[in-house]
Amino acid sequence: MAAIDGASPGLARRAAPVLVGVAAIAVAVALWQGAAEWGFISTFTAPSPSDIARSFPALFTEEGLVRRFFQTFAETFLAAGFAVAIGIPLGWWLHRQPLAGLAYENWIGGFAGAPLVVAYPLFLVLFGRNTGTIVVMSCLSGLPAMVLKTKEGLDGTRRVLINVGRSFGLRPSAMFWKIMLPAAIPTIANGVRLALIFALINVVGVEFLINFGGLGELIDDLAQRWELPAMFGAILFVILTSVAFFWATGKAEKWFRPHG
Amino acid sequence: MRKIIVGVFALVAAAGFAPGAGAQTLKVVIPQKGAFDTSIVDFGVKQGFFKDQGLDIEEIFSQGGANNEQAVISGSADFSMATGTLGIISLYVKGAPIRIIGAESTGAPDIFWYAKAGSGIKSIKDAHGKTVAFSAPGSSTNLVLNALLKANNVTDAKPTATGSPPGTLTQVMSGQIDIGWGVPPFVLKEIADKQAVVVAHGNDAPGVRDQTIRVNVVRLDLLQQNRDAVVRFAKAYDKARNWAYSDPKAIDYYAEANKIPRDIAAEAIKHYHPKAQTDPYVIKGLQRTLDDALEAKRIDHPMKPDDVKGMIDIVWKPGQP
Amino acid sequence: MAELMATLPLAARGRFGLVTLIRAATLVLLWALWEGAARSGLFYAGALPSSFTIAAAALDLFVMPAFYYNLGVTVLEVAAAMAIGVASGISVGLALGASRFAGKAFEPYLQYLAPAPKIIFLPVFMVMFGIGPGSKVAIGALSCFFPMVLSVIAGVRQVDPVLLRVGRSFQLSLAQTVAKIYLPALLPPIATGLRLGLGVAIIGTLLSEIKMSNRGLGFLIMQDYGRFDIAEMYAVLAVIFVLVTLANGVIARCLRMKGRG
Numbered sequence: 086m087a088a089i090d091g092a093s094p095g096l097a098r099r100a101a102p103v104l105v106g107v108a109a110i111a112v113a114v115a116l117w118q119g120a121a122e123w124g125f126i127s128t129f130t131a132p133s134p135s136d137i138a139r140s141f142p143a144l145f146t147e148e149g150l151v152r153r154f155f156q157t158f159a160e161t162f163l164a165a166g167f168a169v170a171i172g173i174p175l176g177w178w179l180h181r182q183p184l185a186g187l188a189y190e191n192w193i194g195g196f197a198g199a200p201l202v203v204a205y206p207l208f209l210v211l212f213g214r215n216t217g218t219i220v221v222m223s224c225l226s227g228l229p230a231m232v233l234k235t236k237e238g239l240d241g242t243r244r245v246l247i248n249v250g251r252s253f254g255l256r257p258s259a260m261f262w263k264i265m266l267p268a269a270i271p272t273i274a275n276g277v278r279l280a281l282i283f284a285l286i287n288v289v290g291v292e293f294l295i296n297f298g299g300l301g302e303l304i305d306d307l308a309q310r311w312e313l314p315a316m317f318g319a320i321l322f323v324i325l326t327s328v329a330f331f332w333a334t335g336k337a338e339k340w341f342r343p344h345g
Numbered sequence: 346m347r348k349i350i351v352g353v354f355a356l357v358a359a360a361g362f363a364p365g366a367g368a369q370t371l372k373v374v375i376p377q378k379g380a381f382d383t384s385i386v387d388f389g390v391k392q393g394f395f396k397d398q399g400l401d402i403e404e405i406f407s408q409g410g411a412n413n414e415q416a417v418i419s420g421s422a423d424f425s426m427a428t429g430t431l432g433i434i435s436l437y438v439k440g441a442p443i444r445i446i447g448a449e450s451t452g453a454p455d456i457f458w459y460a461k462a463g464s465g466i467k468s469i470k471d472a473h474g475k476t477v478a479f480s481a482p483g484s485s486t487n488l489v490l491n492a493l494l495k496a497n498n499v500t501d502a503k504p505t506a507t508g509s510p511p512g513t514l515t516q517v518m519s520g521q522i523d524i525g526w527g528v529p530p531f532v533l534k535e536i537a538d539k540q541a542v543v544v545a546h547g548n549d550a551p552g553v554r555d556q557t558i559r560v561n562v563v564r565l566d567l568l569q570q571n572r573d574a575v576v577r578f579a580k581a582y583d584k585a586r587n588w589a590y591s592d593p594k595a596i597d598y599y600a601e602a603n604k605i606p607r608d609i610a611a612e613a614i615k616h617y618h619p620k621a622q623t624d625p626y627v628i629k630g631l632q633r634t635l636d637d638a639l640e641a642k643r644i645d646h647p648m649k650p651d652d653v654k655g656m657i658d659i660v661w662k663p664g665q666p
Numbered sequence: 667m668a669e670l671m672a673t674l675p676l677a678a679r680g681r682f683g684l685v686t687l688i689r690a691a692t693l694v695l696l697w698a699l700w701e702g703a704a705r706s707g708l709f710y711a712g713a714l715p716s717s718f719t720i721a722a723a724a725l726d727l728f729v730m731p732a733f734y735y736n737l738g739v740t741v742l743e744v745a746a747a748m749a750i751g752v753a754s755g756i757s758v759g760l761a762l763g764a765s766r767f768a769g770k771a772f773e774p775y776l777q778y779l780a781p782a783p784k785i786i787f788l789p790v791f792m793v794m795f796g797i798g799p800g801s802k803v804a805i806g807a808l809s810c811f812f813p814m815v816l817s818v819i820a821g822v823r824q825v826d827p828v829l830l831r832v833g834r835s836f837q838l839s840l841a842q843t844v845a846k847i848y849l850p851a852l853l854p855p856i857a858t859g860l861r862l863g864l865g866v867a868i869i870g871t872l873l874s875e876i877k878m879s880n881r882g883l884g885f886l887i888m889q890d891y892g893r894f895d896i897a898e899m900y901a902v903l904a905v906i907f908v909l910v911t912l913a914n915g916v917i918a919r920c921l922r923m924k925g926r927g
Binding site: 379403404407509518 | 712792878895
Binding site for chain 1: 684688712714771877896
């Protein structure tokens, strides 16, 4: 099981693994299609890939896929926006008050791992079945990452930069805006990205669970109507959307990292 | 390590798939646990009616709707009780291996709409410009509400999907929604305490009284391979239904399941669950239901009852052996 | 600050003591806010019950045999999900981590599928595995698989090549190489994968039970919601949060002890 040495690969060698990966997916899809056509699996419960592909136009024309896409992302950005607006000041405060940081950092870390989403029936009772519930739950899921990354970024400001600021006699506010915040921005950007990702995961999940909203509701709705090809199509669309979102936020975050 | 893994799997298998001993085990998925009409199977189990027929019933409680349908189609359950007729028609037309063995609810006497006391809303005619709740798009509450508003010439109400009764109740009481929907025993205590007032009943909507809105369904392969078991199930269900409407113990079971006072339970059964509602032997208003299915995009072309007659198989009626 | 310190008992004057004091004061404040909100009339009475009502509901819960039965079902489902997710995650992680070619071919798909919300696969699993424990275990296993496989892939790449060469020089078989070199070296990333995987496996399993089941803690939550027994629902949720925290703590402690040993 020795690792294969990939020293100085040509274009063909670089492309080979990518092609193998794509080919593996293609073979799996072909096997699935064959199994459906030859009756090895019931297409009533597991539609064939060709049926799923054929369902895509109707997702756009009849199921309002584009509108739902924008709705889901509006909820995501709203939830992440609140997480950022609350998380950055809170993270700054934990940085400024070391005792508070010691007291609460573990709690916030613990809250990040808490299964908040299973409490959605509670949120339904408190806030109703509406966008508010989705945004509140998703904001809470992204908030710990925002708080902790802000604190981490500010705590991690290099001592030499702070000493330079002091040597110039900077006031605390100037120290913050001119030295600490710029130094913390890459880490804070990472926190914003995490808040966005957690928010998206929760928005889609809660929409699915409460049958309200955008893409998540579409999947549940199609499942309720037993429109399985369209349901599989919608799931595939959500996966592709998450992939694109993950890639885009990664690129945006890289922009904030120091170069060279 | 290997023994631990095998042991875990064995325990999970035992938890999920433990077979009954002797009697034939049938899995029955039931929505809205605690509702009187959906408790008939539970009453039958408690009173031993199914055991008398040599049947061991495993009750599976669900949130209703497509969850029930998925259970039967995937083979996880043998029967689905109180499933929306609209959904079943849609599935049958798509070729789902299920059949209707009886009506579960004809008319909607158990669905009602209510408003917070002191809001000034006393009937559905006062719903102009108000938010009015229903459970989910395409549901029976959605259809009944549309019929109610139309019949009362209320064209400017704002129908709003609010999900199930618990969430709806808090939305009404906190002022987010003007008129909520409920089924007993929900809201009955608030009505008795004069915190809420009933503004409409489901059966007030024209045509709904004579429309079978929920049905009981069986898996097709069970019906084909073991019709006798399905017949015995129907006989036990009939006995349980008659018992529920004649024995005061049913009121105790209902009150206990819902943690409500016995007198409220008794009133709920009397006013909201008349026996005629649960007559399983006739599917009524099928053409109207097919029209509703077309409007809700559950089917893609107009249909007549003859087009779906293969969907219904009333396996047994009183008087038959 | 000095005057404040002087008013405190001796035990609280150290940093640890002050932190504990702050935490205790925070808990009291949160409890007071809760009680205030519950009694204020801002929320409909049933929606935000008093903490005493919730505590009473919790006590009732602990004497209900049904609670322990449902708890046992959920624990078993999570255990089965973890077993499948961890085993498959380690196996696939070893294969993809050890082979650069296989890693380049398939790892991108895993990286991009990892953040997708797994709950959307529930209708698919219900159709495939039914509404019993099968679909719950499937969602839990799928959720747990991704953090484990990505952690193991990263860990395999960091295994010291010297160890692998030593193994080759001793002519170890594939199974021996895995058992004697890879797995011991992978304990830290497996531990990370376990901690992350446990959390998401619990969430996936509970959500599946909430959506459709006839047993388990998720079923209890929906049963309480359906009856509007909100106090008991809060009690069940509190038990779940405490159990998850305890489980994380136990795993962390076991792994720390293993590391020291």
